[in-house]
Amino acid sequence: MRLTRYFLPVLKETPSEAQIVSHRLMLRAGMIKQAAAGIYSWLPLGYKVLRRIEQIVHEEQVRAGHIPLLMPTLQSADLWRESGRYDDYGQEMLRITDRHGRDMLYGPTNEELITDIFRGHVSSYKDLPLTLYHIQWKFRDEIRPRFGVMRGREFLMKDGYNFDLTKEDALHAYNRHLVSYLRTYERMGLQAIPMRADSGPIGGDDTHEFLVLAETGESEVFYDSAVTDIRLGEREIDYDNVDQCRAVMEEFTALYARTDETHDEARFNEVPEDRRRNARGIEVGQIFYFGTKYSEPLGAVVQGPDGKQSPVHMGSHGIGVSRLVGAIIEASHDDRGIIWPEGVTPFHCGIVNLKQGDAEADAACEQLYSALTAIGLEPLYDDRNERAGGKFATMDLIGLPWRITVGPRGLKNGVVELTSRRTGDSEEVSPEEAVRRIAAIYEPHR
Numbered sequence: 001m002r003l004t005r006y007f008l009p010v011l012k013e014t015p016s017e018a019q020i021v022s023h024r025l026m027l028r029a030g031m032i033k034q035a036a037a038g039i040y041s042w043l044p045l046g047y048k049v050l051r052r053i054e055q056i057v058h059e060e061q062v063r064a065g066h067i068p069l070l071m072p073t074l075q076s077a078d079l080w081r082e083s084g085r086y087d088d089y090g091q092e093m094l095r096i097t098d099r100h101g102r103d104m105l106y107g108p109t110n111e112e113l114i115t116d117i118f119r120g121h122v123s124s125y126k127d128l129p130l131t132l133y134h135i136q137w138k139f140r141d142e143i144r145p146r147f148g149v150m151r152g153r154e155f156l157m158k159d160g161y162n163f164d165l166t167k168e169d170a171l172h173a174y175n176r177h178l179v180s181y182l183r184t185y186e187r188m189g190l191q192a193i194p195m196r197a198d199s200g201p202i203g204g205d206d207t208h209e210f211l212v213l214a215e216t217g218e219s220e221v222f223y224d225s226a227v228t229d230i231r232l233g234e235r236e237i238d239y240d241n242v243d244q245c246r247a248v249m250e251e252f253t254a255l256y257a258r259t260d261e262t263h264d265e266a267r268f269n270e271v272p273e274d275r276r277r278n279a280r281g282i283e284v285g286q287i288f289y290f291g292t293k294y295s296e297p298l299g300a301v302v303q304g305p306d307g308k309q310s311p312v313h314m315g316s317h318g319i320g321v322s323r324l325v326g327a328i329i330e331a332s333h334d335d336r337g338i339i340w341p342e343g344v345t346p347f348h349c350g351i352v353n354l355k356q357g358d359a360e361a362d363a364a365c366e367q368l369y370s371a372l373t374a375i376g377l378e379p380l381y382d383d384r385n386e387r388a389g390g391k392f393a394t395m396d397l398i399g400l401p402w403r404i405t406v407g408p409r410g411l412k413n414g415v416v417e418l419t420s421r422r423t424g425d426s427e428e429v430s431p432e433e434a435v436r437r438i439a440a441i442y443e444p445h446r
């Protein structure tokens with residue numbers, strides 16, 4: 001993409017309505033525009049990041065054996081009356097009446113709808129285990145939408161639902177989700193710690209939230225600092241292997257880590273004092289096991305190997321896809337702007353032409369642009385007639401992890417400058433070497 005042809009409405013001023021850094025930077029970098037309280041349009045740069053995050057979520061879900069589908073955002077109230085949640089959900093649910101006077105709602109979550117699909121088509125244990133998921137817009141009429149996309153009213157969620165014959169099988173699905181979520185967040189350059197939590201309106205006893213530590217987080221958390229040393233890394237996971245998934249789950253949840261709702265002072269005090277932490281975090285996902293809470297009232301039953309009918313054991317598992325954009329920025333920025341991790345960056349690198357209109361500099365930029373594009377990378381070429389300082393400021397604000405700077409002086413010596421946004425370190429290399437280096441950096445992310 002060439003900047004002169006793109007739509008990147010960056011703001012010079014810091015928007016006064018934004019209280020936290022991710023919201024400020026998303027507005028300043030032209031990523032989003034508020035349409036109504038807690039409802040946003042995703043402008044091209046923001047949309048690109050959202051898509052990258054979605055793609056990682058899809059890939060990791062499919063790797064874990066989960067099957068994508070797509071359910072509608074508008075649902076009939078009748079299904080929610082069957083589960084008993086229509087009245088329970090309260091004012092967070094946006095209720096709508098259609099022209100025939102039928103009660104509808106904009107889905108805040110999909111347990112009922114997915115259970116309806118299941119009961120209509122599955123009747124035997126032979127079709128289990130089954131996990132279906134989608135990435136879809138939700139609406140919750142939050143009393144206090146704030147912090148931009150972090151607490152929106154309309155937001156994008158990955159929600160997945162497992163159907164199993166027994167509790168034991170459903171707990172494997174729970175563990176499998178936990179492991180796949182760890183991988184998902186790590187690919188985005190994030191550390192999200194599973195913490196024992198409260199199940200709220202979804203219900204059930206077993207639930208973990210995934211928290212990214214950040215001062216601006218809305219959740220208060222208590223944990224043993226040793227949990228922050230554990231990484232999934234590159235280990236091979238066989239998602240069908242019950243023992244392996246359980247072992248990873250146990251490894252990541254053995255140490256004390258809880259949100260304030262489930263915090264237990266006595267147990268916390270057993271943690272060595274120098275490792276006790278009380279901090280804040282951003283909830284970027286949550287997994288639940290709730291047994292037959294929905295399958296029983298909605299009649300989602302299967303015939304077991306013994307010929308007996310029984311309600312399936314279920315759980316649901318959510319990732320805050322749009323919230324993640326804000327969470328990643330909270331975790332990765334400096335006073336000049338965003339610093340995208342390579343896994344989610346909207347463009348792989350920036351090309352800055354220090355002297356637009358100089359025949360040699362223009363030609364070198366064009367060559368870099370085609371060489372990078374030819375190997376499947378997406379550069380953003382700043383081809384505006386602007387001063388170098390303005391171009392650098394834009395690149396720093398929008399946070400591309402790598403920048404190639406091209407100017408007549410360097411070209412005389414056959415070099416361009418390759419700069420890391422994270423460290424600020426620059427190196428002079430030949431244009432060909434710059435392309436090779438960028439290709440190698442992104443190799444693990446493709």
Ligand code: 5CA
Nearest residue numbers: 109151152155159283284285286317318320323
């Ligand atoms: N049905 C279950 C799991 S599929 C469910 O709805 N879980 S949830 O309520 O925990 O939501 C899943 C994730 O969506 C949360 O962890 C959070 O990251 C994100 N989320 C929830 N509310 C909002 C909101 N108002 N704005 C942005 N993201 C949100």
